Amino acid sequence: xxxxNELINRLAHDNMTVKPAPHPYKLSLKWMGWAVAYLxxxxxxxxxxxxxxxxxxxxxxxxxLAALAGIFITTSLSASLLSFPDIHQLRRLAFAPLIAFAxxxxxxxxxxxxxxxxxxxxxxxxxxxxxxxxxxxLPAAWIFYVMRKFASTHxxxxxxxxxxxxxxxxxxxxxLYEVNNSIMHVIEWHYLPMIAFGIIxxxxxxxxxxx
Amino acid sequence: MTDKTDxxxxxxRQALGGDQRAYAKVLQETSRFLRPYLAKRLSFTNETDDLLxxxxxxxxxxxHTYDGNRPYKPWVYSIAKFRLQDYLRSHYADKLHHADxxxxxxxxLHENVTESVISYESISGEIGxxxxxxxxxxxxxxxxxxxAKEVAEKLGxxxxxxxxxxxxxxxxxxxxxxK
Numbered sequence: 526x527x528x529x530n531e532l533i534n535r536l537a538h539d540n541m542t543v544k545p546a547p548h549p550y551k552l553s554l555k556w557m558g559w560a561v562a563y564l565x566x567x568x569x570x571x572x573x574x575x576x577x578x579x580x581x582x583x584x585x586x587x588x589x590l591a592a593l594a595g596i597f598i599t600t601s602l603s604a605s606l607l608s609f610p611d612i613h614q615l616r617r618l619a620f621a622p623l624i625a626f627a628x629x630x631x632x633x634x635x636x637x638x639x640x641x642x643x644x645x646x647x648x649x650x651x652x653x654x655x656x657x658x659x660x661x662x663l664p665a666a667w668i669f670y671v672m673r674k675f676a677s678t679h680x681x682x683x684x685x686x687x688x689x690x691x692x693x694x695x696x697x698x699x700x701l702y703e704v705n706n707s708i709m710h711v712i713e714w715h716y717l718p719m720i721a722f723g724i725i726x727x728x729x730x731x732x733x734x735x736x
Numbered sequence: 737m738t739d740k741t742d743x744x745x746x747x748x749r750q751a752l753g754g755d756q757r758a759y760a761k762v763l764q765e766t767s768r769f770l771r772p773y774l775a776k777r778l779s780f781t782n783e784t785d786d787l788l789x790x791x792x793x794x795x796x797x798x799x800h801t802y803d804g805n806r807p808y809k810p811w812v813y814s815i816a817k818f819r820l821q822d823y824l825r826s827h828y829a830d831k832l833h834h835a836d837x838x839x840x841x842x843x844x845l846h847e848n849v850t851e852s853v854i855s856y857e858s859i860s861g862e863i864g865x866x867x868x869x870x871x872x873x874x875x876x877x878x879x880x881x882x883x884a885k886e887v888a889e890k891l892g893x894x895x896x897x898x899x900x901x902x903x904x905x906x907x908x909x910x911x912x913x914x915k
Contacts, residue, residue: 529767532789536796537760543752545803609801611814676798678818736797 546675549605549613556601556671560664560694567660567698574704585636589711592632593697595625600690604668607683608675619679622686633716636708644706653699653714658722661695669733677734684730689723749804762808763792769809770816777820781827791819862912863905870905873898 546552580586599621606612606619668687677683696719705711744765751759767788774784774791794815802811863871869891876882876890884902888895 529785529788529792530764532792533760533763533767536763536792537756539796540751540754540756540759542754543800545752546801548803610798610818611806611811614806614810676794676801676815678814736794 546609549602549609549615552608553598553602553605556605556668556690557598559667560597560601560690563664564694564698568701571698571702573701576704577701585632585639588632589636590697590700592625592629593693593700596622596629596689597693597697599625600686600693604672604683604686604690607679607686608672608677610676610678612679619682622689629716633708633712637712640708643709646707646710647705650710650714653703653710654718656703657692657695657699657715657718659695660698661691661722664694665691669729672734673736676736677730680730680734681727682730683734684728685723685726688726688729689719692719692722695719744808745804748799748802748808752799752802752804763795766795766812767792770812773813773816774820778823783823787819787823790823791816794819859909859913862909866905866908870901870908873901874905877902 547555574580603619603622606615612619665688668691669684672683672687696715699715700711744762747758747762747765751762770788770791771784774787778784778787795812798815802808863874866874872891873887876887877884882890884898885895887893888898891898893901
């Protein structure tokens with residue numbers, strides 16, 4: 526008991542004015558703002574696919590982009606909430622990516638059904654995964670660096686959401702840049718690796734976000 | 737109850753503003769309600785105070801994640817639960833490690849040690865070079881004929897710790913004698 530009082534006195538003595546962390550909504554908006562700026566700059570360098578205006582008139586392509594945007598928004602929100610020890614007492618919102626993923630799977634299924642006759646597979650394969658990984662590396666490193674300043678008590682999930690957020694940026698970029706109509710290729714080399722990286726995020730979260 | 741809780745939030749807001757007295761008060765209140773919570777869950781050990789100290793340090797480190805506008809107790813309990821789980825995880829991991837040692841010892845104990853051609857006297861020089869505790873345990877068990885349980889009582893250790901220490905000593909001696 527004496528030790529506890531001694532510790533309390535020491536901590537109180539060390540206490541100075543502390544600037545509270547921003548609200549998770551604000552934090553998430555900030556992260557998304559930076560991510561969109563990064564995406565715009567990347568697209569300015571790489572260029573957009575020449576058939577983009579025509580593709581934007583195809584409902585399945587728009588639905589796919591919207592589903593990806595859903596993952597981007599919800600993982601950003603969830604990662605920001607999970608950075609707080611008590612999930613900012615908004616526990617239900619932290620599960621929003623599950624809904625986004627359910628919608629995404631539905632869109633993928635519908636796109637696969639609509640791909641009849643199947644569009645020809647492109648000649649390349651793993652290069653897409655590599656491109657998404659390289660594009661996502663910087664946002665991933667940055668978001669983990671930022672999240673380390675908080676105090677996550679759900680570091681596995683926080684790491685998973687952070688990496689999914691970063692890889693959704695890469696996936697959106699590639700969909701807007703690469704001329705490719707094969708949904709099978711997109712599922713195999715864009716989205717399955719993205720989900721795999723989300724699983725790696727569980728492990729990374731444990732190693733990077735533990736405090 | 738609500739007044740008391742509101743009181744904690746108000747104190748924490750003051751603490752975040754740099755008020756050291758309010759901070760000391762809020763930490764005292766926190767330790768008061770966390771102690772029974774931890775004691776109930778750590779009834780098998782006397783490390784409640786150690787864990788409580790660790791939790792208070794974690795609260796201090798994470799205080800910037802509390803803004804004073806939402807209930808204080810859920811925030812504190814989430815940190816306490818997190819540290820408690822960490823503690824229990826490492827506690828049971830240690831126990832598992834300990835159990836591994838014991839199972840290794842059981843393999844070893846199946847060997848016939850009573851009819852060994854090596855007597856205690858013949859290797860007493862090597863035993864003398866062992867760490868003090870291991871040497872004492874071997875002396876009590878093999879020269880004076882005490883059981884592991886009796887040695888444990890004599891040295892104020894638990895029985896499995898005595899067996900593990902003896903096992904480690906045997907391993908060292910075996911390596912030395914093999915050479």
